[in-house]
Amino acid sequence: MMKAHVYVTLKASVLDPQGQTIHNALRKIGFADVTAVRQGKYFALALADGLSAGAAGAEVERIAREVLTNPVIEEYTYRIEE
């Protein structure tokens, strides 16, 4: 089964209060080596058998760009696993 992994993160210029809160919590409980935390979203998509790698890439690219990401504040990366 072909799988796609899509990672959606806030753009670097966008504040991430959720990540900041996690960072503060980590510091308080003693994880001093973490210097920043950013939180994002992860999507695992199972793809139909028999899809070519090219078609899979094109479809996942469109899904990531048009459905899973808010282009005003977010950006995405993805990885296809055959």
Added chain:
Amino acid sequence: MMKAHVYVTLKASVLDPQGQTIHNALRKIGFADVTAVRQGKYFALALADGLSAGAAGAEVERIAREVLTNPVIEEYTYRIEE
């Protein structure tokens, strides 16, 4: 700068209504080649310079297990990027 990427997902036995909703939406708008969607969380951690790879791995493993994951319903993977 050393970075760690932590991925937290629901265990396979746990229902994922959010992923199911995304899957239904994708089908409705014509992405017929997607057969399942699961949603998870992604965390990007920046780590202090000078940390050894071994120490970084141990610290990120503890953070993922003890802080970022609810072991009752979730599991995690992580990757260290030097």
